[in-house]
Amino acid sequence: MSDASYTQTVAKHGDAEMGDYFALLKPRVMTLVVFTAFVGLLAAPVTVHPFIAFCAILFIAIGGGASGALNMWWDADIDAIMKRTARRPIPAGKVTEGEALALGLGLSGFSVMFLGLATNWMAAGLLAFTIFFYVVVYTMWLKRWTPQNIVIGGAAGAFPPMIGWVAATGSISIEAVLMFALIFMWTPPHFWALALFMRSDYDDAGVPMLTVTHGRRATRIHILVYTVLLAVLALAMGFTSAGGPVYLVAAVILNALFLKGAYDIWRRDEVVSETDNFAVEKKFFKLSLAYLFLHFGAILIDAFLTRVGMWP
Incomplete structure (x- = not known):
């Protein structure tokens, strides 16, 4: 090793x-x-x-x-x-x-x-x-x-x-599977956004991250595709027993922001992104950190409100 x-x-x-x-x-x-x-x-x-x-x-x-x-x-x-x-x-x-x-x-x-x-x-x-x-x-x-x-x-x-x-x-149950799927589908766009502005690290270490093997253009496309699939799964969670009104509102807002960020990354011009130090990618990465905590925080709030009898 x-x-x-x-x-x-x-x-x-x-x-x-x-x-x-x-x-x-x-x-x-x-x-x-x-x-x-x-x-x-x-x-x-x-x-x-x-x-x-x-x-x-x-x-x-x-x-x-x-x-x-x-x-x-x-x-x-x-x-x-x-x-x-x-x-x-x-x-x-x-x-x-x-x-x-x-x-x-x-x-x-x-x-x-x-x-x-x-x-x-x-x-x-x-x-x-x-x-x-x-x-x-x-x-x-x-x-x-x-x-x-x-x-x-x-x-x-x-x-x-x-x-x-x-x-x-x-x-x-289906709720456990969807919670698993939420993190599973979130992970690639989260790390690929990081890899877009940290590519030299992976190059130097010889780690075949997508940015190294297929380039930034392919990585941007992958981020958009995975974010679309993620949004579908995230919204589906709201219609299970683990979801609820708080979760649905949070999921709609967060996934709209996440999709907008992925779209902005997808439409980037490589020359422009190099000159502005990957500002869009860094913004998306920071949003991705909050994305998961806020989704699971909303699940937790709905679970609490259900237990105290405010939700059915």
């Missing part, structure tokens, strides 16, 4: 602080994992004991962090090349690859086992599959092999709300 020159730069045992180990868990990504899993659990049409709910979210979060540590272990060589990731604990020389591997494997086993004990083994099995999919299927295989890496690999980030739902109900 790492060449000799890179290996010489890694940390020595004892150099790391607690914050460095925590950084291995990708806390920003973990925030999204925790939030969407929490929404999936709370939106389920059953009542879950608060302590069980807390344990479920805790173990899902730990499983997400374990995936992050294993991802950083495997990708340490390319992380050292890319500006966006060069300060991560391993390329920065604060944590060794072996420590990251041990932490990731240990937390993976711990989170799956205790989620099964706290809720049900179907939820635990989904968590185990999610970790496997993110680390093996996406990180080790797809990421460096195909420009569709982020499309297929996006499934890993889409599982948390489904796991939360299954932890509560013990089964999978």
Whole structure:
């Protein structure tokens, strides 16, 4: 995974602080994992004991962090090349690859086992599959092999709300599938927008992102197509038991803005976009960050209003 020159730069045992180990868990990504899993659990049409709910979210979060540590272990060589990731604990020389591997494997086993004990083994099995999919299927295989890496690999980030739902109900329903689909279809335009203005990073690291293999024009078309499909799925969620008036209003507004942003990206002229520092792409990327949180926030609000009797 790492060449000799890179290996010489890694940390020595004892150099790391607690914050460095925590950084291995990708806390920003973990925030999204925790939030969407929490929404999936709370939106389920059953009542879950608060302590069980807390344990479920805790173990899902730990499983997400374990995936992050294993991802950083495997990708340490390319992380050292890319500006966006060069300060991560391993390329920065604060944590060794072996420590990251041990932490990731240990937390993976711990989170799956205790989620099964706290809720049900179907939820635990989904968590185990999610970790496997993110680390093996996406990180080790797809990421460096195909420009569709982020499309297929996006499934890993889409599982948390489904796991939360299954932890509560013990089964999978159309609501859980649509929550999964919402994140799955959101991931490609979100990351492709980033890749449009960070293309040199992926070029330098040899990662076959769509912008590298097919160019920016093809990437812009893909963003528009996926955003249209995403809007259809997002609106469909509003007509299930997990949706409601708040969600429908939010979905209409957010998807109108998202479609407008995707259209603006699609119609960009390459010469113009180079001279204005990809302002449209950066705006779309920032909107994409809010897009997912606001959709799931609306689901959470409708679930709360349903529980207190304001919605049927």
